Amino acid sequence: MTPLTGDDPVIRNKLAVLACAVLSTGVALFAAVAPAVASSPPTRPTGHWGNAHRVPGLGKLSTGGNSAVDVVSCRAPGDCAAAGFYSDHSGDQAFLISEHAGTWGTAVPAPKPDPTATDSFINALSCSTHGDCVAVGSFDMPGSPGRGFVVTRHGDHWGEPIVVSGTQVLSTVTTVSCARDNNCVAGGFIFDGPTNGVQQPFVMDEVNGAWRLPQTPAGLDALNAVSGRIISVSCASPGNCAAAGTYRTSQNGSSQTFLVDERGGNWGQAQVVPEFSMLKETSSGPSAISCAAPGECAVAGSYSDDASQVHEQLFVASEVQGKWGSPQQLPGTGRLNKNNIAEVNALRCAAAGTCVAVGFITDGSGFRHAIISDEKNGTWQAVLEPSELKPFSEGDSVSCVSAGNCVVAGYAHFGEANQAFTVNEVNGSWGTAQLLPGITALNAGQLVESADAVCAAQGKCFLGGVYVDAHSNVQGFLDEESPATVTTLKLSSAKIRFGHEQTETLSVQVKPRTGGTPSGQVTIVAGKARICAIKLKAGKGACKLGANQLKPGTYKLTGNYGGSSTYSRSATPAEKLTVAK
DSSP states (O other): OOOOOOOOOOOEEEEEEEEOOEHHHHOOOHHHHBBBOOOOOOOOOOOEEEOOOOTTTTHHOOTTTTTEEEEEEEETEEEEEEEEEEEEEEEEEEEEEEETTTOOOEEEOOOOTTTTTTOEEEEEEEEEETTOOOEEEEETTTTTEEEEEEEEEEEEEEEEOEEESOTTOOOOEEEEEEEEEEEEEEEEEESSSSSOOOOOEEEEEEEETTEEOOBBOTTTTGGSSSSEEEEEEEEEEETEEEEEEEEEESSOOOOOOEEEEEETEOBBBBOOOTTTTGGOOSEEEEEEEEEEEEEEEEEEEEEOTTTSSOOEEEEEEEHHHHHHOOOOOOHHHHHHHHTSEEEEEEEEEEEETEEEEEEEEEOOOEEEEEEEEEEETTTOOOOOOOGGTTTOOOOOEEEEEETEEEEEEEEEEEETTTEEEEEEEETTTTTOOOOOOOOOOOOTEEEEEEEEEEEEEEEEEEEEEEEEEESEEEEEEEEEEEEOOEEEEEESSSSEEEOOGGGGGGEEEETTTTSSSSOOOOEEEEEEEEEEEOOOTTOOOOEOOTTTOOSSSSEEEEEEOOOOOOOOEEOOOOOEEEOOO
């Protein structure tokens, strides 16, 4: 274990009804078989969610019965990581699990920063594209809680944790963002003294694999801050990040929001959200910050607009060309939020001025309603409240692979239980929220409490969350969304006689990686010549050859699935057919 303290040098850390159309009948192949025409595939198939499943290996670790998946992040499609906790005889322990080439490994205990550590937790996880992953959290020592740490995954191996503030100083790491391999920023807070409860916010940079010392953002003194913490960080590129946090001007004072930008590796001055008083804000706190490019970010959170700090409203503010603008109430939430309780749980900006915020508002009866709000071309739109999710729901996470192409996950009341749901946005249009496949079978306790989703590419997403089993224990689950398919072709006979081709049946089947029923068409070709087109029913179909369709000879037949709005194209291996005289 290597503590990182003010006395230490910079430390390195590497973390588819049978239907067919025979297109030419009784005509020799060399004379009149139509040339192959590729069907037009969807430009971005949305994929299909597989069945939710328990985390491999977590049952053996969780001798205390409880577990949870809290965070998921991906380096590339099929190369992800997840983290959470499990309970054992000594308390709650952090675990990590890695995916390689589309297959999840086995959950392993997170490396302990100290052999005597008791409880440990992972608070955030970030994987850079085709690079390392960094998990951050905190661990407890006997009789003394709260020491923050960071741990990095290199390839499939998690390295040694680094204690942020040294074993003698209480701290927590709450957030992390990795812009590129070995270039991340973590944030959280350090207790200023072990007993006085005063928190000092910090940010900590990893530069080319070396973690620098934690630093308190400058300018908080000018805000008369006596205590604070970093809530969320986001990096657009190495050395160009933004952080959002809260501070108090007295020990028991109201919470206020501050923002701080990093440019070229240097952190600027902490600043308040400009003109927050326009909203009659008496207290506020950010939930998330997201940067699409350097100086092009957004922050979202909640605020109170009355002296008693009972009325809770939602706000967003945008940064354009490095300058933070005035906040605004998230459009539509004031009218919908009848019970004055609301929250933004996640925010993602795919491009400058194009973001998505998700969370919930409450109605007059106290029921939560999931909300989705889009920022388009710099203008926040009125929130969407998916009607299929009523009467109770909450949006927990959002991930975007490009502007207008996102996935939202959360939990909602389906039948008699709270279940996980997902909803896709394709080219700027939101679809219908769907019950997560397989979750009902797992969720015997009828309570899904959270769901965290991340997308590595269009239609290639991953999700982790928490459900309650038949023994009333909390359990973690994972799931995958994929558009991938495998198409197979079967010949009724490998050899037929010329003039009797109608005795040959060509059967195809399209199987998706993550289940569902593909629609669309499979085209059978011999080289560049099209033999027949099969319309899929229940993912299957067949066609017969026409008499004299093929001249004597040997052919390699291939079936090409053209894809659909959900599934990707795929082709069969070549099957040899001989036509004898």
